[in-house]
Amino acid sequence: MTGTTAIDARWSAILAGLSRGWIETRQSFTETANIIGHVFFPVMSVVSLVMVRGKTVPGTEFSLAAMVLPGLVGFLIVFGGISGPTASITADREDGTLLRAKATPNGMLGYLVGKIVMFALTTLLSLLVIIVAGIMLVNNPVLDARAWLLLALIFVVGMVSTVPIGVALGSLMKSSMQAMLVPLACALVMLASGIFYPITRLPLWLQWLAQVFPFYWVGLGARYAMLPAEMVAVEIGKSWRTGETFAVLGVWSAIGLLLAPILLRRMARRQSGSAVTRVRERIMSKGY
Amino acid sequence: MSPGSETSAIALDVRDLRMRYDTTEVLAGVTFTAKRGEVLALLGPNGAGKTTTIEILEGFRMRSAGDVSVLGIDPARGNEAWRARIGVVLQSWRDHKYWRVSELLAYLGRFYAPFATAEVARPWNVDELIDVVGLAKSANAKIMTLSGGQRRRLDVAIGIVGRPEIVFFDEPTAGFDPHARRDFHDLIHRLSDFENTTIVMTTHDLDEAEKIADRILVLDEGRIVADGSADQLARELTTGAEVRWTSGGQRHVHAARGGDPTAFIRDLLTQNGDVTEIEVRRASLEETYMALVQRAESAASRRGSPKAAAPKTSDLQA
Numbered sequence: 001m002t003g004t005t006a007i008d009a010r011w012s013a014i015l016a017g018l019s020r021g022w023i024e025t026r027q028s029f030t031e032t033a034n035i036i037g038h039v040f041f042p043v044m045s046v047v048s049l050v051m052v053r054g055k056t057v058p059g060t061e062f063s064l065a066a067m068v069l070p071g072l073v074g075f076l077i078v079f080g081g082i083s084g085p086t087a088s089i090t091a092d093r094e095d096g097t098l099l100r101a102k103a104t105p106n107g108m109l110g111y112l113v114g115k116i117v118m119f120a121l122t123t124l125l126s127l128l129v130i131i132v133a134g135i136m137l138v139n140n141p142v143l144d145a146r147a148w149l150l151l152a153l154i155f156v157v158g159m160v161s162t163v164p165i166g167v168a169l170g171s172l173m174k175s176s177m178q179a180m181l182v183p184l185a186c187a188l189v190m191l192a193s194g195i196f197y198p199i200t201r202l203p204l205w206l207q208w209l210a211q212v213f214p215f216y217w218v219g220l221g222a223r224y225a226m227l228p229a230e231m232v233a234v235e236i237g238k239s240w241r242t243g244e245t246f247a248v249l250g251v252w253s254a255i256g257l258l259l260a261p262i263l264l265r266r267m268a269r270r271q272s273g274s275a276v277t278r279v280r281e282r283i284m285s286k287g288y
Numbered sequence: 289m290s291p292g293s294e295t296s297a298i299a300l301d302v303r304d305l306r307m308r309y310d311t312t313e314v315l316a317g318v319t320f321t322a323k324r325g326e327v328l329a330l331l332g333p334n335g336a337g338k339t340t341t342i343e344i345l346e347g348f349r350m351r352s353a354g355d356v357s358v359l360g361i362d363p364a365r366g367n368e369a370w371r372a373r374i375g376v377v378l379q380s381w382r383d384h385k386y387w388r389v390s391e392l393l394a395y396l397g398r399f400y401a402p403f404a405t406a407e408v409a410r411p412w413n414v415d416e417l418i419d420v421v422g423l424a425k426s427a428n429a430k431i432m433t434l435s436g437g438q439r440r441r442l443d444v445a446i447g448i449v450g451r452p453e454i455v456f457f458d459e460p461t462a463g464f465d466p467h468a469r470r471d472f473h474d475l476i477h478r479l480s481d482f483e484n485t486t487i488v489m490t491t492h493d494l495d496e497a498e499k500i501a502d503r504i505l506v507l508d509e510g511r512i513v514a515d516g517s518a519d520q521l522a523r524e525l526t527t528g529a530e531v532r533w534t535s536g537g538q539r540h541v542h543a544a545r546g547g548d549p550t551a552f553i554r555d556l557l558t559q560n561g562d563v564t565e566i567e568v569r570r571a572s573l574e575e576t577y578m579a580l581v582q583r584a585e586s587a588a589s590r591r592g593s594p595k596a597a598a599p600k601t602s603d604l605q606a
Contacts, residue, residue: 005369005402005403006368006369008402009368009369009372009399009402009403011402012398012399012401012402013398013399015398016395016398016399019395019398020395023387023391023395024386027386027387031386034386092383095381095382095383095385096378096380096381096382096383097383097384099348099378099383100381100383100384100396100446102348103346103371103374103376104371104396104399104400104450105368105369105371105372105399105400105403105450106368106399107396107399110399271348272343272346272348272349273339273342273343273346273348273378273379273380273458274339274340274343276378276380276381277379277380280380280382
């Protein structure tokens with residue numbers, strides 16, 4: 001076959017992947033089991049905004065809710081980017097979806113494009129819910145053109161630095177039971193990431209730990225976008241550290257983009273009919 | 289050269305295929321070929337190596353040794369253009385449960401469109417395909433709502449949506465009712481007769497293999513113990529014959545090994561004057577096959593697991 005045909009075929013797969021992403025996004029808002037997954041965190045976020053209403057950031061007159069809002073935005077981006085792909089890759093491996101992709105010419109490419117589109121769209125919709133709730137619950141959140149532009153940038157950088165990590169983790173997990181540990185670990189890291197509380201009030205060792213993970217940095221970027229300039233006072237080093245934000249997220253992107261294809265390929269190589277059958281037998285005998 | 293324009297008469301060429309996991313040898317030198325348009329059944333008890341063989345041919349499993357060529361290409365090095373010419377129907381799919389039948393077939397079909405050639409239009413038209421596999425009433429049903437038999441029909445449809453030149457079916461009719469089984473057999477005939485598609489299927493059902501396969505390969509303990517049409521198999525496999533007679537008021541039985549009891553009977557009659565009620569019985573193909581299955585099953589249960597990875601072979605040379 002000629003090179004042109006190979007490129008045509010890949011292009012067809014990408015287009016098919018876009019339609020897959022759209023179909024699966026639609027499904028994720030019409031299937032009850034999926035809706036719960038999408039609605040849980042936005043609802044929790046709105047509840048937490050309601051709970052901190054009227055409180056102020058310790059040591060300032062600034063509304064705590066206004067500070068929590070960008071933290072939640074950051075959290076949702078990272079959480080969606082990491083735990084979404086992890087869960088769906090392990091589930092797709094167990095039910096044979098990945099094997100189906102492997103049995104189709106360029107099927108893995110279509111599958112990956114579909115996943116990226118789906119996670120981008122569903123995360124965006126969750127973000128929209130929170131921001132709309134924020135506009136209603138928080139007094140005067142900063143949402144001018146600069147804020148929207150920065151938020152869009154943070155969203156893109158956040159997704160690029162987390163989705164590959166999620167894909168890599170999903171390829172490593174041996175079962176969907178194991179994959180459930182990932183959102184749990186995310187929630188733990190989130191607690192220490194200065195989302196509900198200024199990070200500068202946390203013990204120093206915890207501050208250092210939080211700064212390893214993308215949660216803190218995406219949250220910081222969202223605060224930079226949505227908070228008035230004087231709020232920089234409660235940040236580490238009294239600076240928005242934009243350069244550091246992009247550097248750390250850049251490192252995570254590089255690690256993820258390097259590891260994800262290797263781990264995904266290694267995992268996909270092991271997929272065969274008997275591998276899927278073994279998982280099915282395990283689920284039937286053990287229940288998970 | 290564009291995919292599909294290859295006109296070689298041989299679709300499948302397997303020589304001395306071996307597969308070994310640690311110390312157990314699952315395939316101990318399997319050799320066979322298949323012509324274009326031929327329907328080949330891999331028949332054998334559980335653990336005989338059928339699934340391993342088919343997974344190596346599909347390119348989903350690396351072999352330990354031997355030469356394999358599927359449509360002229362080594363499956364271990366098959367690219368996407370090769371993949372587009374192959375159809376795969378596995379045992380247990382539960383994928384895409386939220387998708388609708390026609391939606392999934394249309395989606396998967398898109399991947400094959402760039403691989404269409406002057407001879408082979410790809411993919412199959414979705415409505416026509418749904419009709420062919422008998423799912424017209426469920427075209428818009430969500431896949432999770434399909435019954436087991438309907439789900440298998442969908443799996444078959446997905447396996448052939450790209451109009452493959454060769455299709456691998458792993459236990460295709462497991463869970464089919466007699467009507468669905470009949471439909472499936474008709475479809476296999478249609479594919480091989482009108483589309484010149486090569487079919488390779490595994491089954492442990494001799495009756496089914498006899499009905500639809502042009503050729504049956506019997507696998508046992510990782511080896512091919514018989515290869516031929518159902519008639520040839522009956523001659524090849526059923527070598528045992530039983531001779532019974534009455535002599536001196538007593539009934540005698542002799543199991544003639546080597547297949548032909550004529551020489552034994554000639555000797556018996558010349559040496560023994562009072563032989564009466566002579567009776568020669570050859571085991572049917574079914575009896576021979578059932579004996580093979582029983583032996584494999586009792587060997588498996590001796591090992592303590594009904595689904596042991598592989599039977600031991602007496603010959604472990606690599």
